[in-house]
Amino acid sequence: MDVEIRHLRAFAAVARCRSFSHAARELSITQPALSRTIAQLEAALGARLLDRTSRRVEHTDAGAAFLPQAERVIASFDDALGAARGRATLRLGFSWLLPAPWAQLTISSFEESTGASVTLVRTDDPVQALQQGSVDVAVVRGDAARPRPVRTVPLYDEARYAVCARQNPLAGRDHLDWADVRHWRLVVNTLTGTTGPWSWPAEQRPTDIVETANYDEWVETVAAGRGIGIVPETARHRTPHPALRFVALTNAPPVPVSLIHLPDGPRSLVRRFIDSSLATARS
Structure with missing residues (x-):
C-alpha cells in the first residue's frame, strides 16, 4: 500500500493530541476511520508508531523518530499547495x-x-x-x-485565577491570595502548564503537588477534587466544565x-x- 498524505496527517494529529478521539475531532473524521488509517500506515511501514493505553496514547521510539519527518513532509506539501493556488x-x-x-x-x-x-x-x-x-x-x-x-x-499579560472542584471549600470564597496557594494541594500540568512550584520563591513553594501530563488530565483531576489549579484568565472563559469553579487570585504575578x-x-x-x-x- 502506498503511504498518502492523509496517513501522515492522521499520525501527526494523534501524536500531537495523544488521543484518538481528540485527533478525530481535529481532522473531522470518525474515530474508527482514524484508527484504520493509522493501522494502514503502520502496516505499510512495518513498524508500530503508537502505543495505546487506557489513559493516553504515546508514540513508540519508531514513532518519535518518524514524527518530525512526517511533519516536514506535511508542511512542504501544504506549502506547495499554497504556492500552486497562489495563496501563501x-x-x-x-x-x-x-x-x-x-x-x-x-x-x-x-x-x-x-x-x-x-x-x-x-x-x-x-x-x-x-x-x-x-x-x-x-x-x-x-x-x-x-x-x-x-x-x-x-x-x-493575562491574570491568573485559581480553579477548584465545586465541592472544594475554596469554591465558596471570593478570592485567594497568591501567598496562600502553598496551603492547598496543587494540581500541575507538567507538559504545557504555566504555573507550578517553580512559580514561587523556594521558601514559599507549595509542597503538596499532583502532576498531570496534559491539559485534559489536569482539568479532570481538578474536577475530581484532587486539588486546586492555577490558570491564565483565558481558561476561565474557555473551560465550561460544570464541576469547576474559578476564584480570583490576589497579588498573583x-x-x-x-x-x-x-x-x-x-x-x-x-x-x-x-x-x-x-x-x-x-x-
Whole structure:
C-alpha cells in the first residue's frame, strides 16, 4: 500500500493530541476511520508508531523518530499547495487555548490585509515545532528562557485565577491570595502548564503537588477534587466544565503572552503577523 498524505496527517494529529478521539475531532473524521488509517500506515511501514493505553496514547521510539519527518513532509506539501493556488499560508502553533478574542481578531486582520491564510497547529512543544519547521510562529505563555536563535515578541499579560472542584471549600470564597496557594494541594500540568512550584520563591513553594501530563488530565483531576489549579484568565472563559469553579487570585504575578519565531522563517509573513498581533494586543 502506498503511504498518502492523509496517513501522515492522521499520525501527526494523534501524536500531537495523544488521543484518538481528540485527533478525530481535529481532522473531522470518525474515530474508527482514524484508527484504520493509522493501522494502514503502520502496516505499510512495518513498524508500530503508537502505543495505546487506557489513559493516553504515546508514540513508540519508531514513532518519535518518524514524527518530525512526517511533519516536514506535511508542511512542504501544504506549502506547495499554497504556492500552486497562489495563496501563501502561515502556520501558527499553540499548546492550548489560544487567547480570545486576541487570536480571532489577529487572524482575521492578518488574512484580510495580506490575502494569506493562517493554519492552526496544536503542539505540545512550540519551540521544538519551530526548530523542526512544522510551524512558522507560535503563541506561548510564561517567561521561560528560550534557546537561540528563537526570538520572543511580548504581547500582553493575562491574570491568573485559581480553579477548584465545586465541592472544594475554596469554591465558596471570593478570592485567594497568591501567598496562600502553598496551603492547598496543587494540581500541575507538567507538559504545557504555566504555573507550578517553580512559580514561587523556594521558601514559599507549595509542597503538596499532583502532576498531570496534559491539559485534559489536569482539568479532570481538578474536577475530581484532587486539588486546586492555577490558570491564565483565558481558561476561565474557555473551560465550561460544570464541576469547576474559578476564584480570583490576589497579588498573583500575571502570565506573559508572547509570540516566538525564528529569524530565518518566512520573514515577510511572520513580520506582518507580528504587526497584526501587536496592533490587536494594543487595542
